Amino acid sequence: MTDPSVAPTHRPRPSVPDLLVALGVLLLGGLLLAGTLQIPFGINAVVGPRAFPLIVSAGTLLLGLALLVSALQGHRAEPAVEEDTDPTQPADLRPAALILGGFLLGAALLQPLGFVLGTALMYASVGYAYGERRLPLLIGVALTVALLTYVVFTRGLGLSLPPGLLNGVL
Amino acid sequence: MEALSSLLTGFETALTPMNLLWALVGVTLGTLVGVLPGIGPALTVALLLPVTAKLPPVSAFIMFAGIYYGGMFGGSTTSILLNTPGESSSIITALEGNRMARKGRAAAALATAAIGSFVAGTIGTILLTFAAPAIANVAVQIPPSAKFALILLAFVTISATFGSSPLRGLISLFFGLAIGLVGTDLQSGQARFTLGVPELLDGIDFVTVVIGLFAVGETLYVASRLRKGGANVIKLAGNARMNREDWRRSWKPWLRGTALGFPFGAVPAGGAEIPTFLSYTLERKLSKHPEEFGKGAIEGVAGPEAANNASAAGVLVPLLTLGLPTSATAAMLLAAFQGYGLQPGPLLFVTNSDLVWGLIASLYIGNVMLLALNLPLAPVWARLLLIPRPFLYAAILVFSTVGVYSLNNSVFDLYLLALFGLIGYGMRRFDFPVTPAIIGVILGPAAESQFRTAVQASSGDFTVFLRQPLSAFLLVAVLAALVVPQLFKARARRLAAQGAGTDETKRA
Numbered sequence: 094m095t096d097p098s099v100a101p102t103h104r105p106r107p108s109v110p111d112l113l114v115a116l117g118v119l120l121l122g123g124l125l126l127a128g129t130l131q132i133p134f135g136i137n138a139v140v141g142p143r144a145f146p147l148i149v150s151a152g153t154l155l156l157g158l159a160l161l162v163s164a165l166q167g168h169r170a171e172p173a174v175e176e177d178t179d180p181t182q183p184a185d186l187r188p189a190a191l192i193l194g195g196f197l198l199g200a201a202l203l204q205p206l207g208f209v210l211g212t213a214l215m216y217a218s219v220g221y222a223y224g225e226r227r228l229p230l231l232i233g234v235a236l237t238v239a240l241l242t243y244v245v246f247t248r249g250l251g252l253s254l255p256p257g258l259l260n261g262v263l
Numbered sequence: 264m265e266a267l268s269s270l271l272t273g274f275e276t277a278l279t280p281m282n283l284l285w286a287l288v289g290v291t292l293g294t295l296v297g298v299l300p301g302i303g304p305a306l307t308v309a310l311l312l313p314v315t316a317k318l319p320p321v322s323a324f325i326m327f328a329g330i331y332y333g334g335m336f337g338g339s340t341t342s343i344l345l346n347t348p349g350e351s352s353s354i355i356t357a358l359e360g361n362r363m364a365r366k367g368r369a370a371a372a373l374a375t376a377a378i379g380s381f382v383a384g385t386i387g388t389i390l391l392t393f394a395a396p397a398i399a400n401v402a403v404q405i406p407p408s409a410k411f412a413l414i415l416l417a418f419v420t421i422s423a424t425f426g427s428s429p430l431r432g433l434i435s436l437f438f439g440l441a442i443g444l445v446g447t448d449l450q451s452g453q454a455r456f457t458l459g460v461p462e463l464l465d466g467i468d469f470v471t472v473v474i475g476l477f478a479v480g481e482t483l484y485v486a487s488r489l490r491k492g493g494a495n496v497i498k499l500a501g502n503a504r505m506n507r508e509d510w511r512r513s514w515k516p517w518l519r520g521t522a523l524g525f526p527f528g529a530v531p532a533g534g535a536e537i538p539t540f541l542s543y544t545l546e547r548k549l550s551k552h553p554e555e556f557g558k559g560a561i562e563g564v565a566g567p568e569a570a571n572n573a574s575a576a577g578v579l580v581p582l583l584t585l586g587l588p589t590s591a592t593a594a595m596l597l598a599a600f601q602g603y604g605l606q607p608g609p610l611l612f613v614t615n616s617d618l619v620w621g622l623i624a625s626l627y628i629g630n631v632m633l634l635a636l637n638l639p640l641a642p643v644w645a646r647l648l649l650i651p652r653p654f655l656y657a658a659i660l661v662f663s664t665v666g667v668y669s670l671n672n673s674v675f676d677l678y679l680l681a682l683f684g685l686i687g688y689g690m691r692r693f694d695f696p697v698t699p700a701i702i703g704v705i706l707g708p709a710a711e712s713q714f715r716t717a718v719q720a721s722s723g724d725f726t727v728f729l730r731q732p733l734s735a736f737l738l739v740a741v742l743a744a745l746v747v748p749q750l751f752k753a754r755a756r757r758l759a760a761q762g763a764g765t766d767e768t769k770r771a
Contacts, residue, residue: 128456132453133453140715142453144714144718146444146456149441149444149707150441153438153441156430160430170692170694170695173484175488175691176300176341177300177485177489178488178490179488180488182489184488184692185488189484191486192482192483193685196660196664197678197681200664200678203668204674212664215661216660216661219653219656220657221653223486223653224653238658239661242661242662246313250317251316252313252665
């Protein structure tokens with residue numbers, strides 16, 4: 094029982110992000126194919142190391158083409174609804190960028206400064222991006238969590254994590 | 264009764280004090296992490312992999328068994344009290360259970376979910392005990408061409424049932440297959456897709472892919488669309504418990520849910536979503552109170568939760584007997600097996616029978632422990648939902664970092680983790696299911712190896728897949744698997760939507 098006044102009379106226009114995703118899948122397929130052609134044929138093998146990658150890259154190209162057609166017909170992807178998300182809110186990419194930046198910086202500093210300070214930086218950047226503004230509390234919790242994790246995993250479970258500045262202290 | 268005597272030996276392994284302790288640690292960690300929003304059972308296993316790094320295999324798998332079932336139990340708490348399903352198989356629990364909770368019946372909803380999960384888990388484990396050795400006996404004789412067709416069947420059923428469309432599922436699968444190609448080809452020693460980076464010669468570790476796509480992707484995605492004003496958690500007073508009327512209305516749905524869930528898990532038909540929808544539809548048809556559905560009918564929690572847990576037990580049948588994971592969590596268990604140099608499959612019952620039976624015995628034990636942990640401690644788990652989101656997601660990211668870094672002690676893996684996190688963000692934004700990619704990464708190399716072995720054994724004759732009767736049959740099943748779930752799903756969704764729809768109109 095569709096209401097004729099709200100029923101779409103023509104197809105919605107293709108959305109640019111969806112088109113870009115389809116082109117991205119095609120590009121991935123193309124790159125895979127190019128990479129596949131660089132694999133030498135195996136010696137003494139009926140099906141060499143090339144056969145399966147060829148199937149995968151051809152499949153990716155076909156699927157990318159199908160996605161492109163579907164995007165051109167106006168199909169749009171629905172962003173996922175997760176436990177803590179609000180689907181009615183507009184997306185804000187700044188917190189995500191902050192988390193990614195904090196993570197990469199923390200990863201780069203993991204060896205020189207050590208695991209505790211590196212992951213504390215990651216922890217604090219996620220906390221800040223998720224809206225925690227009590228900075229002394231956030232930094233305190235970040236250092237505590239990082240330190241506890243370090244001690245439990247190195248002492249309790251025998252993993253080796255880089256000590257960095259804390260070398261010799263712990 | 265060979266299975267029974269093997270099972271008894273298994274209990275001897277599982278009932279040692281140390282292994283009981285690992286089982287308890289497993290169910291507790293599994294429930295704990297399962298309750299936390301944003302973390303499903305697959306990610307729970309992935310995050311906890313480093314914890315088991317120094318354990319002997321038997322203890323590690325006993326712990327994984329606890330984590331596996333514990334994650335399932337924990338998920339229902341989140342669905343009922345927070346109205347937010349972590350996985351598609353919890354949609355119904357969130358729908359009916361949260362309505363019950365809002366009517367002040369949270370305790371009964373949690374209890375019917377926990378006891379139903381226990382009943383379903385136990386019956387499912389009994390079925391597994393007797394089905395698995397029988398299937399393993401047959402599976403030894405499956406030729407490579409049929410094994411390849413079987414993997415193909417798993418690929419297609421998983422891609423077609425997870426997520427909104429088979430096309431998006433298949434793209435996700437092929438992305439996973441492509442990741443699985445990176446590294447040195449085991450049969451020819453040829454480096455593939457390594458872009459000259461030495462770190463890639465060993466391939467990309469599945470743990471990095473799983474944690475990146477699930478945990479980091481989730482952290483980035485939720486950050487971009489965070490719900491303002493915190494979560495709306497329903498208060499729970501006292502233990503999870505049911506009255507006489509609740510019991511009377513619950514026990515049949517538990518059994519029917521189990522009967523639906525187990526076969527769907529066991530026949531590589533793509534996870535727990537379909538049986539939970541079917542169970543919900545069935546209970547609504549059979550109920551004397553169909554008008555309560557969509558408003559908090561206890562049958563609508565009891566049946567689907569039982570179906571969900573029974574399918575979790577069913578999933579272990581193809582995993583242990585064929586080495587074929589049909590859910591993301593099972594794929595993680597398979598990968599954990601491989602990490603110990605073990606290949607699940609029919610031979611595992613012969614070569615590592617103490618491990619397999621210790622694992623199966625610990626499933627019974629874990630189920631009892633979970634019931635004991637969940638009924639009286641429900642208020643404690645409910646508290647976990649109140650952890651402020653900034654601290655929760657920050658901790659998830661730090662544990663992800665430990666898990667990935669400790670694989671190879673390599674910072675390069677952390678950059679890969681960030682890359683997969685970014686891709687995981689994109690997959691959520693553009694509605695690609697993550698599970699097929701995971702299955703592709705883990706099963707892709709196996710698919711390639713069976714494919715090449717089959718073609719080589721027939722001296723390059725590609726028609727071997729059509730001439731070998733079992734593989735031809737399976738290929739027909741692959742075609743059916745692309746079509747049939749869509750019909751089921753459309754029907755189940757329509758009925759579920761009708762339930763919610765009639766409720767909306769009545770309230771209006």
